[in-house]
Amino acid sequence: xxxxxxxxxxxxxxxxxxxxxxxxxxxxxxxxxxxxxxxxxxxxxxxxxxxxxxxxxxxxxxxxxxxxxxxxxxxxxxxxxxxxxxxxxxxxxxxxxxxxxxxxxxxxxxxxxxxxxxxxxxxxxxxxxxxxxxxxxxxxxxxxxxxxxxxxxxxxxxxxxxxxxxxxxxxxxxxxxxxxxxxxxxxxxxxxxxxxxxxxxxxxxxxxxxxxxxxxxxxxxxxxxxxxxxxxxxxxxxxxxxxxxxxxxxxxxxxxxxxxxxxxxxxxxxxxxxxxxxxxxxxxxxxxxxxxxxxxxxxxxxxxxxxxxxxxxxxxxxxxxxxxxxxxxxxxxxxxxxxxxxxxxxxxxxxxxxxxxxxxxxxxxxxxxxxxxxxxxxxxxxxxxxxxxxxx
Numbered sequence: 001x002x003x004x005x006x007x008x009x010x011x012x013x014x015x016x017x018x019x020x021x022x023x024x025x026x027x028x029x030x031x032x033x034x035x036x037x038x039x040x041x042x043x044x045x046x047x048x049x050x051x052x053x054x055x056x057x058x059x060x061x062x063x064x065x066x067x068x069x070x071x072x073x074x075x076x077x078x079x080x081x082x083x084x085x086x087x088x089x090x091x092x093x094x095x096x097x098x099x100x101x102x103x104x105x106x107x108x109x110x111x112x113x114x115x116x117x118x119x120x121x122x123x124x125x126x127x128x129x130x131x132x133x134x135x136x137x138x139x140x141x142x143x144x145x146x147x148x149x150x151x152x153x154x155x156x157x158x159x160x161x162x163x164x165x166x167x168x169x170x171x172x173x174x175x176x177x178x179x180x181x182x183x184x185x186x187x188x189x190x191x192x193x194x195x196x197x198x199x200x201x202x203x204x205x206x207x208x209x210x211x212x213x214x215x216x217x218x219x220x221x222x223x224x225x226x227x228x229x230x231x232x233x234x235x236x237x238x239x240x241x242x243x244x245x246x247x248x249x250x251x252x253x254x255x256x257x258x259x260x261x262x263x264x265x266x267x268x269x270x271x272x273x274x275x276x277x278x279x280x281x282x283x284x285x286x287x288x289x290x291x292x293x294x295x296x297x298x299x300x301x302x303x304x305x306x307x308x309x310x311x312x313x314x315x316x317x318x319x320x321x322x323x324x325x326x327x328x329x330x331x332x333x334x335x336x337x338x339x340x341x342x343x344x345x346x347x348x349x350x351x352x353x354x355x356x357x358x359x360x361x362x363x364x365x366x367x368x369x370x371x372x373x374x375x376x377x378x379x380x381x382x383x384x385x386x387x388x389x390x391x392x
Contacts, residue, residue: 189238
């Protein structure tokens with residue numbers, strides 16, 4: 001899926017810079033954003049900030065107020081401290097995708113009505129409610145909360161999906177909603193994240209069969225869950241679902257009010273195996289050649305930017321330009337150097353361009369990223385790291 005002409009534009013636009021460097025093809029990013037909106041079919045898209053980790057890119061799709069623009073509405077944050085920082089920068093609609101155990105951040109949340117109005121916490125356990133209440137320090141504070149409901153597929157003893165929430169059935173969700181309200185919290189939403197659909201490429205017929213079965217199961221169960229919660233506490237502001245790889249599955253449910261996507265903006269290599277995605281890779285990084293240890297082999301600086309998830313070949317960066325380069329199986333991508341085969345013609349100081357396996361994680365390796373427009377113009381912006389922010 002690599003576009004050599006796109007990399008050539010990035011290479012020319014950053015020719016005066018010394019790598020390592022990260023660059024984003026803005027034309028591809030905007031095309032990806034437009035395709036996400038097309039796929040969502042008028043259902044608002046909440047941007048997953050963990051898959052972006054650059055405020056300027058969030059502004060590109062959400063507008064300078066970091067809240068809503070052109071089919072995108074709201075942020076799904078991954079850290080309460082991150083959410084507070086983004087609200088201070090103007091955002092007014094942040095749903096945490098995960099629970100928090102940050103006592104200081106919870107105390108700060110409770111001290112500011114703008115934060116309380118703008119941030120929705122995620123819960124799946126009454127013990128989390130106890131933790132939040134203790135950290136908030138007042139019975140008169142009513143934080144907004146969303147219930148995380150397990151969307152994995154169960155087939156007998158098999159658990160297909162990620163291990164997230166213990167809440168699965170309509171009865172469990174309704175009971176948690178009732179207890180949450182009784183303890184003085186505002187229940188405003190329900191989330192289901194079908195990772196086994198959104199996060200698995202369509203690599204073979206067996207995977208496609210599992211994804212189809214999972215889509216049918218969660219569609220039926222989510223409706224029962226949402227109905228049970230509504231019957232208990234009333235209407236909901238948010239019924240959130242999906243990811244870049246499962247937008248079509250999510251919007252098939254009329255109860256879903258929004259879908260989440262983020263990785264589809266950059267399109268890392270983990271999405272290369274999806275048959276129905278028309279997206280274009282938008283984020284790359286370049287490393288300089290330092291050595292020529294043998295014929296056909298070049299060694300570049302750094303490169304060991306390994307993605308999270310199960311360790312294996314799918315989590316390593318992929319050299320994509322010049323064409324024909326490959327990692328060496330016995331060394332892989334290294335901490336401070338990475339040897340590559342197929343390197344005939346590469347000289348000391350030449351660049352090799354790579355794609356990362358996942359999206360926003362690359363931004364944890366760089367303090368800035370160079371945004372390159374179709375005309376070759378370049379704007380350099382800080383990543384979260386470049387703004388002095390590290391949320392884990």
